[in-house]
Amino acid sequence: MHVDNAQDLSDGHAFAVRLMQHLVVPTFVLDAERRVIIWNKACERLTGVMAEEILGTSDHWRAFYDEPRHCLADILALGSTEELDRLYETHSDPATGTLGLKAENWCVMPKVKRRLFLAIDAGPIFDENGVLQAVVETLRDNTEQRLAQMALQSLAVKDGLTGLANRLSFDEKIEAEWLHNKREGTPLSVLLIDVDHFKLYNDTYGHQKGDACLKAVAQAIGAQVFRQGDLAARYGGEEFVVVLPNTEPDAAKAVAERIRHAVEILALPHGASLTCDHVTLSVGVASTVPDESGSHDTLVAAADAALYQAKHAGRNRVSIGAVVPA
Known part of the structure; x- marks a missing residue:
């Protein structure tokens, strides 16, 4: 047995x-x-x-x-x-x-x-x-x-026209980096970027050429934002935004100048521009060390005010906003 x-x-x-x-x-x-x-x-x-x-x-x-x-x-x-x-x-x-x-x-x-x-x-x-x-x-x-899942996730976080991050991605990024830099006591910088006289470009060359222009500009911006942790996004229309964690004002200005120059040397014709015969950018820069008294909305508003100064001063330039009070 x-x-x-x-x-x-x-x-x-x-x-x-x-x-x-x-x-x-x-x-x-x-x-x-x-x-x-x-x-x-x-x-x-x-x-x-x-x-x-x-x-x-x-x-x-x-x-x-x-x-x-x-x-x-x-x-x-x-x-x-x-x-x-x-x-x-x-x-x-x-x-x-x-x-x-x-x-x-x-x-x-x-x-x-x-x-x-x-x-x-x-x-x-x-x-x-x-x-x-x-x-x-x-x-x-x-x-x-x-x-397939990654493709869907990419669609959810990327702008469909330019391939940069979309506005939702920016909103989530700036909130997360505000909290991170506040915890670490390190500076956070934001660039707001506008394509100069873009409405006139669209009116002159048509929306198809306008879309091609935005794609080229986005590619030039993205090529200058290569540090891990940084984010370049389409903010809306012809506006773009860059988030630079752990970045002092002078370093943020250097990135902004690189971006402005990268688009300038594309020499995209803009016969209807009131300031230049090719496509240019205006850039506003703002920086702060986040703390409990501020918010990322204040930082973005400061970058927007600096962008307005760049436009008012003649466009195709970088304007540095006052460091946001801590």
């Missing part, structure tokens, strides 16, 4: 392995020492890595990444859930680790040479004494859905 039971267990194990090998879901299994004991056909198709290359090793990371790092099954086997935030874009609550983990991540997939966004599940297998025997990791290719 004991022999029969042992044979039944052996047959059952072999059947389970064969079943897992032919699952349509890409799946691999690690033993308690994190060695690959199963690498199914679907996993081969997804990764381009054959089972014979990986079985018995702990090199499964090579199928997904171009440098050594833990996969979700490793994290579960090691109990190192503190790594989740660093390694995965999204993941389940680490406290559920004994029940399994879920995560999503971009993987570079070196063998198939294409970047995939994978939804990953890792589940533990324990013996009757609660000792970990293996970890099963399953994978799902969510690249198409993720790219």
Whole structure:
């Protein structure tokens, strides 16, 4: 009877392995020492890595990444859930680790040479004494859905004409940076930018040419706002805005001058302009160190007042507003 039971267990194990090998879901299994004991056909198709290359090793990371790092099954086997935030874009609550983990991540997939966004599940297998025997990791290719989601998010935050951030993005950015710079005690600067005599440009050349002009101006502005954390946005109509966190007034003025010059050298013809024969910008700059007594609305209003001064002084220039009182 004991022999029969042992044979039944052996047959059952072999059947389970064969079943897992032919699952349509890409799946691999690690033993308690994190060695690959199963690498199914679907996993081969997804990764381009054959089972014979990986079985018995702990090199499964090579199928997904171009440098050594833990996969979700490793994290579960090691109990190192503190790594989740660093390694995965999204993941389940680490406290559920004994029940399994879920995560999503971009993987570079070196063998198939294409970047995939994978939804990953890792589940533990324990013996009757609660000792970990293996970890099963399953994978799902969510690249198409993720790219579609990113496209929708991009539409939500970008201006449809110019490709810069839209007004909603600016509103959210200026509020967040006001709070951040207030907490850090660091300066925050804003540039308000207006295309000079743009109504006359539209009336002379038509709205199609006007749109092309705004696109060219936006591209020139964006090319000068390249520091991580800065934001260039379309404020509305022919107005643009730039948010410069951690930026002193003199540095903000330098950015404003670069932007003004970048559009000037485009030399976009503007025969109807009252001040120049090509498209130019007027720019207002304002800076402050945020504190409890002020608001980001006050900062934007100061930049708007400086912009008005630039226009009143003859356009195609940068005007520096008074530093907003703290």
